[in-house]
Amino acid sequence: MGFPMISAALLLQALLLASPSTAAHLPQGVADTLNFALNLECLEAQFYSCAVYGEPLSSELTGNGPEPIGCRQADLGDYYGIARSIADDEIAHVRTLREVLQDGAVMCPLVDIGPAFAVAANAAFNTTLDPAFDPYANPLFFIHGAFIFEDVGVSAYQGAATSLEGDLLTAAAGILGVEAYHAGAIRTLLIQNSFVDTPYNVQVNQIVEAISTLRDNLDGSDDTDYGILFSDGRTILAPVGEDGITKARTAREVLNVVYGGEGNQGLFFPDGLNGNVK
Template structure:
């Protein structure tokens, strides 16, 4: 579980070193006329990590509400009042999703703690450059996602209705977080003095642990009836197919079994979605935005009805979304 309190001040200063936050990049020095300098790489770290912060607000809100701790988001610098929830569900007062008990409840608390820690950590190191939490839709957006994934067969999907639907809702987010951090790795200004890449890799690892946890739970329950005559495996695959249709023309999303997923041996589970080399997939910021907006090429919608939060440093993320 992430522990921001245990981070040393020097480590925090290394991550997103403030001297480089708004820089345009750096050119290698000491090059002679014989050896040409490599192209200058723009320092987009502030935009990258604020883009990530928007996603962390979303994940933290989702898990905190599931375990009845939504107000902790405000205490961490977010805003629980800007979270839209399904009618009749408050996400407060320690009241968890019906049926979310025992080991599964303990795991949900752990993931909620980690996502809340990510919000605190990124806000602390970005300081005045950290964006405010945008309005988040964890109600109608899930209904829209359920309809899209099932061709209209699943209506009124509510991830807080029971523990199985909670797992389906978590599945929508977790793989996206992993591929978002993986895809951002090539964009981060790799300067050992600020440690940005190493810290981002650490968050990526945590998101991957979360995704593996959720995928394992769904795989174990793959044969159970879920909704609209579909079992768990089929609903998971439908969600995967929908993400694939939103992020582009290629195939970089996978369900939890071999069925419907090219290259996965029939003998194998598919807890860890990888390419033929056993490497996790990447998504560009634009591909990630398509999924969380539930539409291609837009600037808002879905889980972010008003769009992502930007500021004078990050703007509207237009530069990122072109990469």
């Protein structure tokens, strides 16, 4: 479990640096890390593909993996354009990883992008919410659902940086910018709605804070997560420490978040991940 999470987008640069013929000769540790990334990209791509297009990834992209639980088109309203841009990026990440790994790519695992969101929301508030949280129900709930994933990916990039050097480190810095654009877009939309009341008798900023606290509790690390408002009301656009740098998450910490706790399966991955890093 020593492998850091590396987003599929980072491997796009790896594809450019090496000929396709080298994919079959990847060191096992590298292949394991790429397959770990593929699992996580499958989760994000399935969520955004369903929300935007109303359908899951093709069997070609999933490697004949199972269809996701809870796939349906979301009411995105004015956020459709942003959601579609993110969806297209995430779908491209899955495709790129399969090109890099070729026959060594695992199939996408079973992902829960329906009821799991309600489970996560209930855990965040330590109660059963009524109505059940549904990211497809309206534009406001959609950006809350997206927030659950986006900041985790950025913190994972920071965790990956220490294991990279040379061209890959340069590529990681560039691709981190892409992932940060996604997270920043979602955080901006949430900030613009900070004081909007929700059906749960709390405001948007309070839901975001609850999600952030849940992720911090699950990952088992120091305070690596932030909501969208400081206690004095100042806005938090970028979730950084006093040094102005995003905090890191290891592979295990990322898994704890997407599994909903320690173990090898659960929450968004009911049967766990495929591959050696899980």
